[in-house]
């Protein structure tokens with residue numbers, strides 16, 4: 001009898017204790033989810049003067065953010081993973097995806113640069129990646145369907161919270177990558193795409209909704225009312241490199257980093273599983289600084305460094321002084337090398353924006369030049385009248401070989417450019433495809449000559465041909481005269 005009473009009392013005590021514990025843990029129904037976010041990595045995986053790179057970023061995530069591989073962490077990218085320094089561009093993004101696999105990314109948006117090596121190139125990276133490439137706003141022109149390479153959304157089960165992650169791709173893609181590469185696709189507006197896909201994601205069970213978008217900050221803010229209405233809690237951005245953002249706008253967490261793995265954004269979400277609602281969100285931004293390199297990621301980067309060195313370490317010249325990215329010296333050298341390659345042309349013109357880095361003093365390798373001119377841009381030759389040439393010079397970013405706009409419009413031999421004379425003009429297929437500037441190459445000459453030569457190749461060839469060295473530096477061959 002006493003034993004039975006004792007048993008009963010112990011049981012009662014246990015029940016009381018258990019209930020008390022439950023009461024003392026009011027967060028029991030709350031799930032903590034942490035988003036770590038980057039965008040526009042552009043292949044800057046190495047530690048360099050421009051960025052601390054991927055291994056140190058991962059080091060910060062492990063040490064500072066407590067990332068331990070637990071699935072309550074979501075590692076996301078806003079796209080434009082590749083096209084940048086030679087370690088990335090030379091391998092068409094393969095090195096970057098290897099690194100992102102090692103960093104355990106959960107998903108990336110499809111950025112415009114994901115098409116730089118054509119849709120086939122994107123398919124190769126999708127095959128290689130341990131994570132999906134997301135976009136809900138690409139449509140095949142022929143069928144109106146979302147193409148196979150674009151996964152509109154995924155749903156991840158994070159300790160019984162179904163998290164839907166939806167991708168968006170910049171609607172500028174038809175002219176911010178090679179138009180030929182995406183000629184079969186439409187990039188529809190973000191709100192329409194989300195209004196179409198979010199009900200599907202919800203039907204599939206998504207409770208907490210996140211957008212990883214390759215879209216700029218003003219577009220993100222403009223989209224907030226739609227996101228709010230659709231019940232999307234977080235939007236990550238990309239494409240523009242100038243805003244580092246972590247804020248709440250109208251109840252939506254808005255996050256975006258600059259680029260090149262120089263920073264990351266984070267959102268700590270508290271989600272109530274019973275009420276099925278976000279209890280709290282804390283967005284923040286962090287510089288990729290002072291991290292201790294993660295060994296696994298370091299090893300992957302080191303492998304690709306070795307591969308790059310093998311391919312690109314060949315020294316092709318020597319310069320005594322740094323050639324600054326924005327200088328007349330740099331501009332002239334590049335367009336002049338095109339005219340050296342195509343001596344029958346009168347003029348070369350391209351956008352200064354296609355030049356991405358300075359050339360450091362000392363030995364010049366192939367890799368340095370490919371880093372300066374990293375894009376898959378190819379040179380084309382146009383026939384333009386003098387009036388058309390002069391019209392093109394109104395575009396402020398344009399740089400010229402073979403001509404100047406100082407004191408009028410002259411060829412470099414001093415002849416005035418004549419409105420009605422036809423000139424042979426070199427430019428890139430990239431600029432040719434731009435129809436949103438004040439010059440209209442494709443209307444001026446609908447039948448250009450495609451050289452199929454990458455825009456960096458003449459510069460590599462010209463520097464190589466000079467056989468420069470410490471005693472006979474490239475500086476002796478450069479022209480620093482301003483031409484506009």
Ligand SMILES: [Zn+2]
Pocket residue numbers: 080111112113170176214238239240
């Ligand atoms: Zn972009």
